[in-house]
Amino acid sequence: MKVRKYGLLFGSALLSASIFAACGDSDKDGEESKGSADGLDTRIVTIATGGSSGPYNIIGTTLANEYSNEFGVNSKPQSTGASVENINLIKEGKVEMAFVMSDVLTEAAEGIGNFPEKVDEVQQIAALYPNYVQIVTTADSGIKTIEDLKGKRVAVGDQNSGVEVNARNLLNGFGITYDDLKVDYLGYAEAADGLKSGSVDAAFLTSGLPNSSVMELAASIDLALVAVDPAKIEEIAKDQPYFVAMDIPADTYGNTEAIPTAAIMNALVVSSELSEDDVYKLTKKFFESLDTLGNSHQAATEITLESAQKGMVAPVHPGAQKYYDEQK
Numbered sequence: 001m002k003v004r005k006y007g008l009l010f011g012s013a014l015l016s017a018s019i020f021a022a023c024g025d026s027d028k029d030g031e032e033s034k035g036s037a038d039g040l041d042t043r044i045v046t047i048a049t050g051g052s053s054g055p056y057n058i059i060g061t062t063l064a065n066e067y068s069n070e071f072g073v074n075s076k077p078q079s080t081g082a083s084v085e086n087i088n089l090i091k092e093g094k095v096e097m098a099f100v101m102s103d104v105l106t107e108a109a110e111g112i113g114n115f116p117e118k119v120d121e122v123q124q125i126a127a128l129y130p131n132y133v134q135i136v137t138t139a140d141s142g143i144k145t146i147e148d149l150k151g152k153r154v155a156v157g158d159q160n161s162g163v164e165v166n167a168r169n170l171l172n173g174f175g176i177t178y179d180d181l182k183v184d185y186l187g188y189a190e191a192a193d194g195l196k197s198g199s200v201d202a203a204f205l206t207s208g209l210p211n212s213s214v215m216e217l218a219a220s221i222d223l224a225l226v227a228v229d230p231a232k233i234e235e236i237a238k239d240q241p242y243f244v245a246m247d248i249p250a251d252t253y254g255n256t257e258a259i260p261t262a263a264i265m266n267a268l269v270v271s272s273e274l275s276e277d278d279v280y281k282l283t284k285k286f287f288e289s290l291d292t293l294g295n296s297h298q299a300a301t302e303i304t305l306e307s308a309q310k311g312m313v314a315p316v317h318p319g320a321q322k323y324y325d326e327q328k
Helices: 002-038 055-071 083-091 102-110 162-173 188-197 212-220 230-236 276-288 290-296 298-302 318-326
Strands: 044-048 074-078 097-101 122-132 135-138 153-155 182-184 202-204 223-225 243-248 259-271
Touching: 044 055, 044 083, 055 074, 055 097, 055 276, 055 290, 055 298, 083 097, 083 102, 083 122, 083 162, 083 259, 097 102, 097 122, 097 162, 102 122, 102 162, 102 259, 122 243, 122 276, 122 298, 122 318, 135 188, 153 188, 162 202, 162 230, 162 243, 162 259, 188 202, 188 212, 212 223, 230 243, 230 259, 259 276, 276 290, 276 318, 290 298
Parallel strands: 044 074, 044 097, 153 182, 153 202
Antiparallel strands: 097 259, 122 259, 135 202, 135 223, 243 259
C-alpha cells in the first residue's frame, strides 16, 4: 500500500510539473513574441565611448540606461581610447554602437589615414554636437599660439584617439609635425594631471563643452586657452572639410572673452550587422531621449533632429534612414 501511495504521489507530482512547464513555455512564448514586436533582435547593445571623464562616456552611459529600460537588453557603455579604437571595435564585432569624431569616421569611410581599407562594417546614425579643440596651458607658460607649441611638451590625447588624430591634422595644417614637439599620448585626466604637475606644457583636450577635466583644471591652476586663427582654419578646411571655425564661449572656464578655435562634429555610429528594425528602434529611442541626454551633459543639448541629418560623412544605416524618412 505504501508503494502504491508513493506511486500516486509521484504521478501527481509529474502531472503538476507538466502543467507548470506547459504554462511556463506559454509565458516564455508570449515574452518572445512581445520581444520580437517591441524589443530588439539583438540582446546586447554595447556602446563604445571614450575616457571615463569625457562627454562620450557620460552621454553613452545615459543612453545605455535608456536602451536597457526601454528594450530590456544588456546595454552598457565601454570606456575606450575613443574614435579609432571604437571604429575597430565595431569592425571586429566587439561592440554594437560607438561615439566617434567625424574626421576619424571620414578616414574609415574612405579607407585612408588610420584605415588602409574602407570599413564597411560601420554605418552612421546621426551627426551629433561639435567637439571643440581645446588647447590648454598655464598662464605663465608663454604659449599664446599654436606655433608656440614647438619644442614644448604637449599631450595630444590617447594614441590614435579622435583627439590625437585631429591634433595631428590641425598641427600639420600649421606646418608643425610631431618632430617639432615633445609628444605625450595622454587622455583627458592624465593630461590634466600633467599640467598640474608641470610634466607637460600644454594639452589638447578636444571634446564637447564643457570638459570636466578642464573645469577641474580651471579651479586649481591659472589656466589659459590657446586661440586658433579662424582664417587659418578655413584654409585647412579646404583639404579637411570636417574642420570648422567656432568659438569657445566666454565664461566657459572663467575665460572673460570667447576663444576662437577649430571644431569637429561628433557622430553616432552603429554596426552594419544590426537589422534595419533594430537600428530604427535604437534611432527613435535616441531622439526621444534627447532631454535626458542633455540633462546628463550640456553638450548633448546641441543635438537636434535637423542638425543630426547634416554633416553625415559615412553611409547612413537603413534603419536610421527609415526613421528620418518618417519625420518628413
